[in-house]
Amino acid sequence: MRVPLRTVMAGLAVALVFVPGAAQASTTSELQRGLDKIHAAGMPGVFAVGQNGTAREPAASGAGDVNTGRPVQPHYRHRVGSITKTFVATVMLQLSAEGRVDLDAPIGRYLPEFAVDGVTVRMLLNHTSGIGNFTDTIESPEDVLRLQYTTVRPEELARLGLSLPRTGEPGASWSYSNTGYILAGLIIEKVTGRPAAFEIYWRVIFRAGLWHTRLPGTDPRIYGPHSAAYIPWPPAGELRDLSVFNMSWAWMAGEMVSTPDDLNRFYRALLGGKLLRPAQLAEMKTTVDMVPGAPEAGAYGLGLMTVPLPCGVSVWGHTGGVFGHTTYSMHGEQGGKQLSLALNMSHYQTGPVDPIADATIDTIFGYFCGQEPGLRSTASALSVPNLDHNGLALAS
Numbered sequence: 560m561r562v563p564l565r566t567v568m569a570g571l572a573v574a575l576v577f578v579p580g581a582a583q584a585s586t587t588s589e590l591q592r593g594l595d596k597i598h599a600a601g602m603p604g605v606f607a608v609g610q611n612g613t614a615r616e617p618a619a620s621g622a623g624d625v626n627t628g629r630p631v632q633p634h635y636r637h638r639v640g641s642i643t644k645t646f647v648a649t650v651m652l653q654l655s656a657e658g659r660v661d662l663d664a665p666i667g668r669y670l671p672e673f674a675v676d677g678v679t680v681r682m683l684l685n686h687t688s689g690i691g692n693f694t695d696t697i698e699s700p701e702d703v704l705r706l707q708y709t710t711v712r713p714e715e716l717a718r719l720g721l722s723l724p725r726t727g728e729p730g731a732s733w734s735y736s737n738t739g740y741i742l743a744g745l746i747i748e749k750v751t752g753r754p755a756a757f758e759i760y761w762r763v764i765f766r767a768g769l770w771h772t773r774l775p776g777t778d779p780r781i782y783g784p785h786s787a788a789y790i791p792w793p794p795a796g797e798l799r800d801l802s803v804f805n806m807s808w809a810w811m812a813g814e815m816v817s818t819p820d821d822l823n824r825f826y827r828a829l830l831g832g833k834l835l836r837p838a839q840l841a842e843m844k845t846t847v848d849m850v851p852g853a854p855e856a857g858a859y860g861l862g863l864m865t866v867p868l869p870c871g872v873s874v875w876g877h878t879g880g881v882f883g884h885t886t887y888s889m890h891g892e893q894g895g896k897q898l899s900l901a902l903n904m905s906h907y908q909t910g911p912v913d914p915i916a917d918a919t920i921d922t923i924f925g926y927f928c929g930q931e932p933g934l935r936s937t938a939s940a941l942s943v944p945n946l947d948h949n950g951l952a953l954a955s
Contacts (some may be wrong), residue, residue: 593922594620600914604631608819608901623786640879643815647860654838677729683739684861691723737812746809788883789904819899870928
C-alpha cells in the first residue's frame with residue numbers, strides 16, 4: 560500500500576497527540592533543526608543518521624519512552640517495515656545472476672500451487688502483478704491486537720492475498736501489494752531449499768556487515784537499545800506501545816529490524832555495486848511510474864524506489880511503515896549522500912494539514928537540497944509503502 564507522505568495514515572480515526580519529550584539540545588545543523596521540528600509537530604521521538612562520504616551526522620529529538628522521558632538515540636534499533644523488500648529483491652536478483660530464477664518466468668514455474676495466469680516474478684518485485692494486498696484486510700483495533708502474539712505462516716498470507724479482488728491485469732499498472740513479496744520469499748525458499756531469512760543473512764546482511772540488522776521471525780521482541788512503537792489508541796488517543804509484536808504477519812514484506820547506520824551501509828553497498836552485478840543492478844533500477852504518466856510522482860524498480868527532488872537531485876531507496884514505526888531511507892547515486900530517518904509513532908489522525916508530514920518532508924528535502932521549506936513542502940513525491948492498511952479504523 561502506498562500512502563502519500565503528506566497524509567501518512569491520515570485516514571485513521573484517532574486523534575493527533577502531541578507528546579512533550581526530552582528533545583536533545585539543538586545544534587546548528589539543518590538535520591538536527593529538522594528533527595526538532597518533527598518532534599515539535601507532535602512526533603514523540605525521531606532519529607536519523609546522515610552520511611556524506613566519510614562524514615557521518617547522527618541526530619535525534621524527543622522521547623523513546625514518553626512515560627520515563629528517556630531520550631531517543633540515533634543508534635536505536637527500529638522496525639523498518641517495507642525496507643525489507645529491497646533485501647528480498649537483492650537476493651532474487653542474485654539468484655537471477657546465478658541462473659536459478661528467471662525474472663520473466665511465470666510464478667507458477669516455481670510455485671505451482673500459487674500460479675496466476677500472466678504474473679511473472681518481475682511483476683511481484685515491481686508491484687505490477689495486480690494481485691490483491693493482503694494487509695488491506697487489517698481493518699480494526701481488534702485485528703491489530705489479534706496479530707500481536709499470533710504466528711501466521713507465509714502460505715496463509717499468500718492465499719489471503721490471492722483471494723482478494725485483483726487490482727488490475729498483470730503488468731498493466733503499478734499497485735502496491737505486500738502479497739507479491741510473500742510470494743517472492745516463497746520462491747527464494749523453493750529455489751534454494753533454505754529459509755528466505757537465511758538467504759538474506761548469508762547473501763546480504765553478513766556480506767555488507769550489517770551487525771545490528773535482524774529478521775526476527777516469530778520472536779516478538781526487539782533486542783538491544785530501541786524506542787517504543789506508539790499508536791494513539793481509541794477512544795481517548797492514549798499512546799499504546801506496540802514494540803513487542805510477532806512480525807510473522809509481515810514476513811518478507813516487512814519484518815526486519817535495523818538501524819539508520821546499517822541502512823545507510825546497506826544502500827551504499829547496493830548502489831555502489833558491491834551486492835549485485837552491473838546487469839542486475841540495472842534491472843533493479845529499471846522503473847515503472849507509480850502514477851501512470853507522472854514520473855515526478857516517483858517510480859519503482861525491483862524493490863527499490865526513486866524520487867525526483869525539486870533541486871534536480873533524484874534519490875533512491877525505500878520507505879516503510881508498521882504498527883508504531885515509520886522509516887525513510889534515501890540515497891544519492893552510488894550511495895553518495897545518504898539519510899535514514901525513523902519515527903516512533905504511526906496511525907495518528909490529522910486534518911487537512913499534517914504538520915508532522917510537512918516537517919518530515921522539509922527535513923528530507925533540506926538534507927539533500929538545502930532549499931527553503933516552502934518549495935520543499937509543495938514538491939514532495941515521497942511516499943510510505945506501509946504494511947498496515949491505509950483505511951485501518953482505530954476507532955471505538
